[in-house]
Each structure stands twice: as structure tokens, then as C-alpha cells.
Amino acid sequence: MRATFPHLLHLDVALGILYPTLGIEIVPPPPLTRKTIEIGVKLAPQNACFPLKVTLGNFVESIEKGADTLFMAGGVGPCRFGYYGQIQRLILEDLGYKVQFILLDHPRYGIRSFVQALRTMTGGKISPARIVRATALAWKVLRFTETIEAKRRALRCLVERKDALDRVVEGTLTRLRWVESVTALEEIIRSTEEALRALPLVREEGEVLKVGIVGEVYVAQEKRINFDVERLLGDLGVYVHNSVSTVEYILHTLPFTRSREKEETWRLARPYLQRFVGGEGIDSVGSAIRYAQWGFDGVVHLYPFTCMPEIVAKGILTQVSKDYDLPILHLAIDEHAGEAGLITRVEAFVDVLERRKKTRRKSEVGRAWTYS
Amino acid sequence: MVGIPRGLLFYRFYWLWKTFLEELGVEVRVSPPTNKAIIRRGLTYGVEEICFPVKVFLGHVMAIQDEVDFLFLPRMVSFHRREYTCPKILGLPDLVRNLFGISSERIITGEVNMRDTGIWGWRQGFLEMGRRFTRQEGKIMRALKRAEEAHKRYREKLKTGILPEHLIDRREEVVPKEKKVLLLGHTYLISDSYINMNIVQKIHTLGYGVVTQDMVDEQRVRKYLSLLQKPSFWTISNEIMGTALLYLKERDPRLKGYIHLVSFECGPDSLVGEVIERWIKRESETLPYLRLEIDEHTGEAGLLTRLEAFVDMMEWRDAHLESNLSSSLAP
Incomplete structure (x- = not known):
């Protein structure tokens, strides 16, 4: 058995340690490149969300390198992610690849398949x-x-x-x-x-612009997909904080491992979005509010084009943006997103934030003067 | 007065909601059938990337919000065990609240969630909404019971081949035809003849009747759904897949082809359509399949051309197969 798994930022580092220790030979997924995306886009359904296409490209490249067992996580919805594995399995089967697809699904879909998947994953x-x-x-x-x-x-900015x-x-x-x-x-x-x-x-932390990143777990983290927005912001002299994390995402699947921070995020989002809508929709809303409370200058919202939970979040974030006077830049990422356009939008956004900060400082000085 | 926007799950639960509210002594008003102005409003004030049916729904909300005291927007999280509706429907009351600045007091909502707790979650949701009108829980439960009966009758009537639209507006029914196509898709697309450009009528003019997933027995649909290694977690998408599989495995000689009507940005359909298409392709001998995407940019002429080409294909295939059959029977 030669196993492989999809990329998610540095997940391959951790899994590359885990599997060999368990005696499973692995084929590390080849680096995520333009070609990976092209393969995925060609094979996947046209209107599927972007992470499905990219991870499918990952799988095909790994299979070409000799992998015969694919590890993939499943889900219980309502976000499309939970159904990725089924679609990818169908596509790879139709392509004639003889591979074993091991889906680590929620125990809700049959405790036996869950245990079986775990057993294969741990070598038995x-x-x-x-x-x-x-x-x-x-x-x-x-x-x-x-x-x-x-x-x-x-x-980066300091x-x-x-x-x-x-x-x-x-x-x-x-x-x-x-x-x-x-x-x-x-x-x-x-x-x-x-x-x-x-x-x-x-420079010091106090004098720079601060921007928080919210959004979907894959696109908001995977810098090879989102044109490295974090780096771009850092180069423009912006302090960046990202609210999205794989660790939190995994912990979140079980009710008793949820962190207090996450619960707090959900509580903050409640006045706007009353319930979980799949994926990270509610987290995006809650995190944006928290950034506003922390006094951040702006928020960048990163999500795959047509992502269902994030579109709900987007509709609600417009109101959050008004209520908290917080500029939000929405960036939808898919295979058609162009780097030049994205850079221009981010630069313009940073310009807006800078100007706002300046005028605000001026008005504060002005107020101090009139009152004194 | 309580307003129900005509969109999304309205076409499935109209009788349930209406009877429930009326039994509680509330006057119900439904927004008018979709028209150009409604769509335009939905497009202008909705979220730009959201799917077309939600935009239309938002247009309906705008059309009716000034005429009524309350808006009835139940949060239909799940109406089948272990399944969900789509995230946009889950967040619908919040979207309406935040996009249009409608206060929470004016929105009658309750979480109807059968996912974990089954019928209990269903009742809880309606109790929550009923409490806005009366304190007597017995009265709410009685209203719900009546509503459920009305809903059952409505679903039964649909099985005879009537479209929800015809039933709701008491419009003229289409005469059944000998040859049929299986028209798959969310009811809010199939039954809103304005946004689907009168597709049922068009198919009918071309000489075919339609079968939709609402006309098939639910139990049989569920049985065929279990052919899949893992069904999806969206109820309506599951019904679509199950119906497709049913007609794939249990051939009906009158059925000549499949048409899948999807809206462009629909998340579940983008994956479910792929499953259906691949299952159809895997069968050795299958019927033609057409996926029609509908959104605000769809042109009527283009749609008609595609339908005509599809009908030609079905007819060619029919004739071809028949001649094949006769030639093989000949000595």
C-alpha cells in the first residue's frame, strides 16, 4: 500500500510524520502548482467548488507518482466538502485508476466503515x-x-x-x-x-495597519491558491492575523474538543447569524466582529467562488461592516481569478485603510483641540 | 396579516404553512407570481454571487414586505432524518434580516430541524412559530395536525401528475401525453414557469409530457438511493438522485429521456448532477440526458433551441432503436 493525501498548507508535514511511524508507506503529494489546478479543473464538474478541483488534481498527480491508496476526510453537511470524496471516487473510477479510496467519514454514517477506515489508516x-x-x-x-x-x-511588516x-x-x-x-x-x-x-x-506593532483574514478553511489558508494574500499585505506594510486554522477545524468536529475561542466566535456572530450554516460561515461572521472589537483596520474575506456557507456569510457581513464601521474586502477565488486583478484590489483596499486611519487621527487631534 | 414569499420551499410546503397559519386565525398573503420587477429587485438587492432562486426569493420578500405586518420565514433546517437543506436555506431568515434591515419582530421564524430528533424537532419548530400568535400549545398542535393532513393531501395530488404551480394558482392543467421525459430539478425551478421560461409547456408543445421527482413514490425513491455508497446530505438532492436511479434501473418504455434543470450557482446540484450523469453513462444502454442551467442571463431562444435539439435526439434514438429491433427480428 502506498498512500497519499491532499494538501492543506502544511498538513503534509504532519501527515508525513504520522503515516510512516504507523508503518504506512506514503507518496507525498507533489507540490501544488498551476498544473495541479489545471488537472483538477479539467476533470471535476464545472460548477463544483474550487477546493474539490484542487484536491482532485492533487490525487491524480499522486497516483501518477505511484500512490494506490487515497486518504480523504468526509463530512455530514450541509457544506459540499462532505461529498467531495464520493465525487472524486466516481471520477477516478471512470478514469480507470485502480485505487482504493479510504474515506474517514463521521461515525454517523456507520460506525463500521469508520472503524474500518481507521484500521486501514493505522496499518491494523x-x-x-x-x-x-x-x-x-x-x-x-x-x-x-x-x-x-x-x-x-x-x-512581515515589522x-x-x-x-x-x-x-x-x-x-x-x-x-x-x-x-x-x-x-x-x-x-x-x-x-x-x-x-x-x-x-x-x-517598526512597531502600534504604528502599522492591521488586517484580519476570515473565510473558508482551505482557500483562506492555502497560499498557493489564494495568491499569497498574506504575503502581499505584509509587503504593503500591513500586520496580518488569520482567524482560520486547520487545528481549530479538526477540533471543531467534536463537541467536547471545541476551544473556548471558537465558542466565543459563535456567540459574537449570533446577533447576525443565529445558527451554523455549514463550513465556516458563522465563524467568518464572528471573527470579523472580533477583529472590529480588537480595533483592526479591515478584514479580508477569502472564499471559493460559489461557496454556499461563505455566500451566506458575505450577505450578512455587509451589515456587520456597516454596524462596526469595518471595511471588508471580499475575494472569491477560483481557477478564473487573475493575480493582477487581485493585487490591484488588495492594494486599493490598503490605500483606503491608510486614508481612513489618517483622517481618523486628524479628526481625533481636531477634537482634542476644540475641547481643550 | 402574514406574508409568505413565493419562492424556494414555498412550492413544497405551501399547503402546510398556509393551513397552519390559518388554523391559528391568521390572514395569509402570498406574494404574486414571479415577474420581471420581482426578479430585478432580487438581483439588485441580493448578494451578487448567491444562486438565482434565492435572488428571486429575495425579490418576493421585497415585493410583499410593505403590504404585510409579518413575514413568515420558517428556518427549514432539515425535514428528513440525518439530512439537511442547503446552507442558504439554513441562513435565509438571517439573510433577509441583514440585507433588508427588517427587524426580528416582523419575522416569524422557528427552527424546524428533524436531523437528529426527527418528528420532535419538527414539532418544536412549529411550536416556536405558533407561540407568536397564541399561548395555547394545544391549539398550535391541532393546527399543525390539520396542516400536516393538508400537506399529505397536497403531496398525494402531486403524485397524479399535477405541478405545484397549477395546484396553487388553480391554473389549467396540461393534458397528459403518451411519451414522457423525466424532468429533474428543484421544485422551485420546475414550478416557477416564469424563471424556467415555461419549460414544461415548451416540452409539452414538442410532444412530450413530464415526470418530476414529486410524482414518484418517496419510499421507492429512497430504496433506489441506497444503491449509492453514500447518499448526499441534502434532502431534495437525494430525491432527485433517487428518482434518476429509479428510472435508470426500472425502465419505463414511455420514458424517452432525462432533463436536469439546475440553477447556475446551485451548490448541491453541481455535485449531484455529476453523480447522475456518471451513473447514466455507466449504463450500457441509456436514454439521452440534458442538463439545462438556468440563471438571470438565460435566454429563451437558446433554451428552446437546446430543447428542440434534445427532442430530435430522443426521436432519432427511438426510431434508430426500433429499426434495430425490427431488423434483428427479421430473418
Whole structure:
């Protein structure tokens, strides 16, 4: 069995640690490129959402590299993601690929298939202790990849040399692929933090524009799909915070592992959107409100074109934007999105934010003057 | 007075909602059939990327909101166990509230959710809405019971081959035809002859009658749905898939082809259509299949041309097969 799985930012780093430890030979999915997207777009249904197309492209490329077992997560709806696996299986079957599709579905769809999928995923005969240890390590690695990406987007507008920052982050990500124990991971975490602290800063957090990112879990994170909006904003001198996280997404599937932060996000969204509408719809609304409360200057909303939950969120965000006086840039991403157009829109958005900040400062000064 | 916008699940639950409200002593007003002005309003004030039927629905909300005291927008989260409706329907009351600035007091809504709790969740939803009019729970439950009976009668009538639209507006029914096509698609597309450009009538003029998923026995649909490794989690899409599979496996000689009517940005249909298409292609000998996408840019002439070409294909295939048969029978 040679297994593979789809990309989701640095998920391949974590799974690349997990599976070999469990004795499963893996074919790491080839890097996500223009070609991956082209393959996916050609094979997938025309109006399917973008992540389905990209992950399908991933699978085809991995199969060409010799993978014969595909791991994919399922879902219970109402977002289309839960049905991706079924569609992709049909398409790959019709193409004549002889592959085994292992869908890790919610136990709601039959506890037996769930256990079966777990058993195949864990190789069947490994001791539970070892599974727990391997999973814990992979989990910690995944967490750390998110931490370091968060540091990168926060520091980008502050550091003197952006290339030095990238070097530190990329170097760490490469080293993470070879981590074998928790102690080794802790060593990497320590040295990375040291290296990041050593970077000379030229600006302070208080003086830069702050933008938060909300949106769909795949498109808002996968920088190879969203034209690296975070980097673009950072280069324009904007402090970026991303509310979307794979760790949170996984924790969220079980009611007792939901973080307090997530519950808080949902509570914030309630006055506008009273219930979960699938995907990250309610999270997008709640996170945008939280950014407003944190005093952020703007929000970028990233989602796949025609994404159902995010369109609901988009309709509601217009009201949030009015109520909290918070500019929101909606960016729908699909295979037709052009980089040049996107850059122009983001630049214009940052210009607007800068101007707003200036006039606001002026009016504050003015008010202070009239009252004194 | 309570207004019901004519759109989306209206075509499925009209009798249920209407009877429920009337039994509670409320005057009901339904927005007029879709017209150009309604669509234009929906397009202008809706979210630009949302699917066409939701835009039309929003247009209906605008058309009726000033004439009534309350808007009736039940949140139909799920009307089948372990299934959902689509996210846009889940968030519909919130969308209306936020897009048009209508206050929560003017919207009568309640979460009807049978996903986990079955009939209990159904009753809870209607109790929540009924409490806006009366404190007596017994009265609400009685109203719901009457409404359910009316709904059952309505669904039974649909099975005889009448379209919801004809039943609701007491319009002239179409005369049944010998040859039929299976017209798949959400009821709010099939039954709104303004937005689907009178497709049923067009098909009829070309010499064919239609069968829709509302005309088929639900239990049989569910049985055939279990052919799939995993059915989807959208109730109406499941009914569409199940009906397609039913006619794929249980051949009806009068049925000559499949037409799947979808709206351009419909999420569930983009995947479900693919499943149906691939299942049809996998059969060794199948009927022609046509997917028609409808949105605000669809032109009537283009639609008619495609229909005519499709009818030609069905007829050619029919003649071809018959001649094949006769030649094989000949010595």
C-alpha cells in the first residue's frame, strides 16, 4: 500500500510524520502548482467548488507518482466538502485508476466503515500506545506549523529584512519534516523562536495597519491558491492575523474538543447569524466582529467562488461592516481569478485603510483641540 | 396579516404553512407570481454571487414586505432524518434580516430541524412559530395536525401528475401525453414557469409530457438511493438522485429521456448532477440526458433551441432503436 493525501498548507508535514511511524508507506503529494489546478479543473464538474478541483488534481498527480491508496476526510453537511470524496471516487473510477479510496467519514454514517477506515489508516496491527504517541507528535507538529505561519504574517511588516524572515520559516518547515520525537520538536521550536527574536525590527506593532483574514478553511489558508494574500499585505506594510486554522477545524468536529475561542466566535456572530450554516460561515461572521472589537483596520474575506456557507456569510457581513464601521474586502477565488486583478484590489483596499486611519487621527487631534 | 414569499420551499410546503397559519386565525398573503420587477429587485438587492432562486426569493420578500405586518420565514433546517437543506436555506431568515434591515419582530421564524430528533424537532419548530400568535400549545398542535393532513393531501395530488404551480394558482392543467421525459430539478425551478421560461409547456408543445421527482413514490425513491455508497446530505438532492436511479434501473418504455434543470450557482446540484450523469453513462444502454442551467442571463431562444435539439435526439434514438429491433427480428 502506498498512500497519499491532499494538501492543506502544511498538513503534509504532519501527515508525513504520522503515516510512516504507523508503518504506512506514503507518496507525498507533489507540490501544488498551476498544473495541479489545471488537472483538477479539467476533470471535476464545472460548477463544483474550487477546493474539490484542487484536491482532485492533487490525487491524480499522486497516483501518477505511484500512490494506490487515497486518504480523504468526509463530512455530514450541509457544506459540499462532505461529498467531495464520493465525487472524486466516481471520477477516478471512470478514469480507470485502480485505487482504493479510504474515506474517514463521521461515525454517523456507520460506525463500521469508520472503524474500518481507521484500521486501514493505522496499518491494523500496531500497538495503541504507538498510535497515540505518533498522533500526538503529528498533532504538535501541525500546531507548530500554524504558530510559525502566524508569526510570519505578524512579523512581515515589522522586520527589516523580509527575506531573512522567510529563510527562518522555510528552514524550520524543512527541518520539521524529519522530526522523530517530541524532544527534537521542542528543540526546533526553541531555536526557531530564538532566530525570530534575533531578527531586527524597523517598526512597531502600534504604528502599522492591521488586517484580519476570515473565510473558508482551505482557500483562506492555502497560499498557493489564494495568491499569497498574506504575503502581499505584509509587503504593503500591513500586520496580518488569520482567524482560520486547520487545528481549530479538526477540533471543531467534536463537541467536547471545541476551544473556548471558537465558542466565543459563535456567540459574537449570533446577533447576525443565529445558527451554523455549514463550513465556516458563522465563524467568518464572528471573527470579523472580533477583529472590529480588537480595533483592526479591515478584514479580508477569502472564499471559493460559489461557496454556499461563505455566500451566506458575505450577505450578512455587509451589515456587520456597516454596524462596526469595518471595511471588508471580499475575494472569491477560483481557477478564473487573475493575480493582477487581485493585487490591484488588495492594494486599493490598503490605500483606503491608510486614508481612513489618517483622517481618523486628524479628526481625533481636531477634537482634542476644540475641547481643550 | 402574514406574508409568505413565493419562492424556494414555498412550492413544497405551501399547503402546510398556509393551513397552519390559518388554523391559528391568521390572514395569509402570498406574494404574486414571479415577474420581471420581482426578479430585478432580487438581483439588485441580493448578494451578487448567491444562486438565482434565492435572488428571486429575495425579490418576493421585497415585493410583499410593505403590504404585510409579518413575514413568515420558517428556518427549514432539515425535514428528513440525518439530512439537511442547503446552507442558504439554513441562513435565509438571517439573510433577509441583514440585507433588508427588517427587524426580528416582523419575522416569524422557528427552527424546524428533524436531523437528529426527527418528528420532535419538527414539532418544536412549529411550536416556536405558533407561540407568536397564541399561548395555547394545544391549539398550535391541532393546527399543525390539520396542516400536516393538508400537506399529505397536497403531496398525494402531486403524485397524479399535477405541478405545484397549477395546484396553487388553480391554473389549467396540461393534458397528459403518451411519451414522457423525466424532468429533474428543484421544485422551485420546475414550478416557477416564469424563471424556467415555461419549460414544461415548451416540452409539452414538442410532444412530450413530464415526470418530476414529486410524482414518484418517496419510499421507492429512497430504496433506489441506497444503491449509492453514500447518499448526499441534502434532502431534495437525494430525491432527485433517487428518482434518476429509479428510472435508470426500472425502465419505463414511455420514458424517452432525462432533463436536469439546475440553477447556475446551485451548490448541491453541481455535485449531484455529476453523480447522475456518471451513473447514466455507466449504463450500457441509456436514454439521452440534458442538463439545462438556468440563471438571470438565460435566454429563451437558446433554451428552446437546446430543447428542440434534445427532442430530435430522443426521436432519432427511438426510431434508430426500433429499426434495430425490427431488423434483428427479421430473418
